[in-house]
Amino acid sequence: MQLCDVLLRPCTADDLVALEAWAPTGNSRVHAMRFAHQEAGTSTYFLAVRRQEPGTVVGSCELRWNGCAATEVPRCPEANGLQVWPPDLQSHGIGTQMLGLLEHEARERGHHTLGLGVGDPRPKRLYLRLGYVDTGPDYLDRYTWIDEHHREHHVAERTRWMMKPLTGGRLEAGRL
Structure with a gap:
């Protein structure tokens, strides 16, 4: 598959219905929740769109300007919920491009580091390759999803x- 060149743009209210069709979140309404965070000014919900087809969404990520909710981690912007969708587009460089663009956005706002949480070894290898450092600590990422019967889980x-230094600084593995 040919590399898909992407642009990042903030989500708009007009995107929400199409986003649910693109990557359904059901009763959890994750896209609407992330957009609400953006409207409140605490994050930017970015959509990755094909440069050749600006109406075609291929990824999304919330850049939380106030950082991760877990108190165990240092305060810095957090790339949260990065996804490339549909799955046949994964492992073709889209996530790498998205992270580069997210890093640029954080640098433009004067931030010196970008953080993210990872539980799966496959993306962790990618993040390490891209200059992210496993600074620790382990923490519990807590979230709620709502099933088709409206039960919370x-x-x-x-x-x-x-974390990744964005301005030439250096982080050491296992140390904050």
Whole structure:
């Protein structure tokens, strides 16, 4: 598959219905929740669109300007919920492009580091390759999803905190 060149743009209210069709979140309404955070000024919900087809969404990520909710991790902007969709587009450089663009956005706002949580070894290898450092600590990423019967399910997943210096600084593995 040919590399898909992407642009990042903030989500708009007009995108929400199409986003649910693109990557359904059901009763959890994750796209609407992330957009609400953006409207409140605490994050920017970015959509990755094909440069050749600006109406075609291929990824999304919330850049939380106030950082991760877990108190165990240092305060810095957090790339949260990065996804490339549909799955056949994964492992073709889109996530790498998205992270580069997110890093640029954080630098433009004067931030010196970008953090993210990872629980799966496959993306962790990518993040390490891209200059993210496993600074620790482990923490529980807590979230709630709502099933088709409107029942809430509370989840706590073991997650590892990683950070990348954006301005030439250096971080050491396992140390904050």
